[in-house]
Amino acid sequence: MTTDLVVVLDADGRALRGRAPKLASEQLTAIYDAMVRSRVLDEGASELGPDELSHYEPTHGREAIDVGATFALQDSDWIVPRKHQPAALLARGVLFEELANAWLGKIEDPTMGRQLPGHYSFRSANFLSTSSTAGSHLSHAVGAGIGARARGDDTVFLTFCDVQGTSSNDFHAGLNLAAVHKAPVVFVVEHAPWEASERETASATIAAKGAAYGIPGVRVDGHDVLAVYRACREAVDRARRGDGPTLVEACTWLTDGDTPAWRCEDPIKRFEQHLAHQKLWDAAIGQRHFDTATAELAEAIALARTAGDPDTESLFDDVFMNLSPQLREQRRELARTATTTTIQP
Amino acid sequence: MTATETRPGVKVMTMIEAISDALRTEMKNDDRVVVFGEDVGPKGGVFGATAGLHEEFGETRCFDTPLSECGIVGAGVGMAVYGMRPVAEIQFLDFIYPAFDQIVSEAAKMRYRSGGEYTCPMVIRSPYGGGIRGGHYHSQSSEAYFCHTPGLKVVIPSTPADAKGLLISSIRDEDPVMFLEPKKIYRHGKGEVPLGEHTVPLGRARIARAGTDVTLLAYGAMVPVCEAAADAAAEQGRSVEVVDLRTLVPLDEQTIVESVKKTGRCVVVYEAPKTCGYGAELAAILAEKCIEYLEGPVVRVAGFDTPFPYTLEHLYMPDEKRVLAGIDKTFAW
Incomplete structure (x- = not known):
């Protein structure tokens, strides 16, 4: 089953002949830095207690997927995320400070502290607001793609889900509609080992499901950031050309022969080896990336802790564009009884 | 069209004709308005509300979708957040339940959960109600489910003129609107409907x-x-x-x-x-x-x-x- 797998880097980080994508050394370094920041973010999260950070799903082990796929986009392209994808945001240049505000639900959080941590929304990064459900966002990417084409834009929409997401109604609805309308969408399924795949599907691969919709299905080594980049870049280019969607299965669950096995591999280590071959990395350089990120995150968390909570009256904002008479009345009622409030009755 | 002109600027129409007129008016007025759903394209919709729109505005503005209510509404959410003005048709309100998650947890929550960064100005049109010998799956009035959902507006006209005016206001509204059409009176009783621009504000009885x-x-x-x-x-x-x-x-x-x-x-x-x-x-x-x-x-x-x-x-x-x-x-x- 591994023969059809897109691989760029071998186990020692050497690019297979003719497979390495054309990326400048600054881009390679930026990809590395985003992966490092994501790893540092995981470590920072583990140091916060549940009172501060109620909810966190580590990215550890799948940095190559979120970062490699995101780097395949242009800045004007959109990400329609699943939950817990800070690595994609870091790849788009979102700061630790912004993520920390979102974690702690502070006033500076773009979502005004209205969502659980990990459910990010960053318009500044063309990163759509995140739902908790496994697949309902997939058709949003498709509709946005149909809308962009109707407007004459060449925007491409990158969307992610996990294996559980492939069981959702919306996976079928989204892929089918995307295929019928040749929507400019790249679907990336993160096939991770902690998802009990046999419970979710009897299909040997997720990529095989593409054939049923009449779209290409590609399997890629999810520990190999250049392979993810390469496969997604081809899919993005295809979408932008008007040739329709692609299903990309990024595997961190690979089968060797008949035995499914979690190849416990660190995508950052493999990429470091590659960068070392390119003379772009050594242990000291790596340490500098980690140290800088660690210091920046500590500062960001400290800052977020001092930031205020959202205003009381913001509870009623953004239900609709304008307050309805009913919401205005409920806001007045709260103002009469709340012990701490900024609302004028 | 069986509508007849009685005096300048006004036509006597059925409700379904008034709805069709509202869609045509807004599609002409705003090229972000896109009409889609099952059979709304060349066929013109199960009740004829979208008759002629595909021919007049082309495939990118009025198109058929696969039969999947969650897909129709989900795609509408995506169009709306991207900046379009989607108008989705669900053939019968009785069939909307597969889209319930998309309506309740996605369309209705987008503005709030994103702190106003993303909005969902979409209209979901759907015929509802009994009186047409439609049985359980073509007759229900499930408006209360949607009224119970913060972030959704729910609009129900009872005259042809209101159907046009309220639908245009719904399409122009910045929030998601369930526009429920009483199909029993689609063709019962005609009424005078202003031609061209005609709006009726939401929230006024x-x-x-x-x-x-x-x-x-x-x-x-x-x-x-x-x-x-x-x-x-x-x-x-x-x-x-x-x-x-x-x-x-x-x-x-x-x-x-x-x-x-x-x-x-x-x-x-x-x-x-x-x-x-x-x-x-x-x-x-x-x-x-x-x-x-x-x-x-x-x-x-x-x-x-x-x-x-x-x-x-x-x-x-x-x-x-x-x-x-x-x-x-x-x-x-």
Whole structure:
């Protein structure tokens, strides 16, 4: 089953002949830095207690997927995320400070502290607001793609889900509609080992499901950031050309022969080896990336802790564009009884 | 089109023609408006609401989708967040439930959960209600589910002119709107409809008929039933006010409360199952806001708490006789 797998880097980080994508050394370094920041973010999260950070799903082990796929986009392209994808945001240049505000639900959080941590929304990064459900966002990417084409834009929409997401109604609805309308969408399924795949599907691969919709299905080594980049870049280019969607299965669950096995591999280590071959990395350089990120995150968390909570009256904002008479009345009622409030009755 | 022009700027139309006119008007007015759903393209929709739009505006502005309600609404959410003005059609409200998650948890929550970064200005049009011998899967009135959802507006017209004006306002609205069309009166009773630009603001009820003794609160296909009941009651010397809510969310409480303060009696008429229907909310509002003006109980005349029947549909649907009986109850005190 591994023969059809897109691989760029071998186990020692050497690019297979003719497979390495054309990326400048600054881009390679930026990809590395985003992966490092994501790893540092995981470590920072583990140091916060549940009172501060109620909810966190580590990215550890799948940095190559979120970062490699995101780097395949242009800045004007959109990400329609699943939950817990800070690595994609870091790849788009979102700061630790912004993520920390979102974690702690502070006033500076773009979502005004209205969502659980990990459910990010960053318009500044063309990163759509995140739902908790496994697949309902997939058709949003498709509709946005149909809308962009109707407007004459060449925007491409990158969307992610996990294996559980492939069981959702919306996976079928989204892929089918995307295929019928040749929507400019790249679907990336993160096939991770902690998802009990046999419970979710009897299909040997997720990529095989593409054939049923009449779209290409590609399997890629999810520990190999250049392979993810390469496969997604081809899919993005295809979408932008008007040739329709692609299903990309990024595997961190690979089968060797008949035995499914979690190849416990660190995508950052493999990429470091590659960068070392390119003379772009050594242990000291790596340490500098980690140290800088660690210091920046500590500062960001400290800052977020001092930031205020959202205003009381913001509870009623953004239900609709304008307050309805009913919401205005409920806001007045709260103002009469709340012990701490900024609302004028 | 069977519509006929009576005087300049106005045409006599059925409700379905007025809806079609509203879609055409807004598609001409705003190239972000996109109409899609099952069979809305070349076929023109199951009731003909989108007839001719595909031909006039082309495939990118009016197109068919696969038969998947969650896909239709989900795609609409994506179009809306990207900056389009999607108008989705769900063939019958009875079929909307697969899209419930998309409506309740996605469309209705997008503005709030993103702190206003992303919005979802989409309209979901769907024929609803009984009276067409449609059985359980072509007759339901499930408006209350949507009224219970923060972030959704719910609009129900009862006349051709309102259908056009409210639909245009819904398309221009910055928030998601459930636009529920009383299919029983799609082609019953024509009315004058202004040509071209015509808007009716959301959140304003209409006094369909002024009266002094009792208020009937209704919407959609129950408005003409209430008007007929008002005629009959007048023969018994009772002056009946009929208030057409027009939008259930946001609700024009002021008009309702003022009417009931004036008449002192109220019957709420709706064709959905009685328990936890929209009429329960209206009764609660009246109890909170003007109980001291009431001279009798607020009476609900509604559908029954049964699935919608086929053969016995005429017994299920509130009719003039049941509304009159409801009026009698408010006078029995």
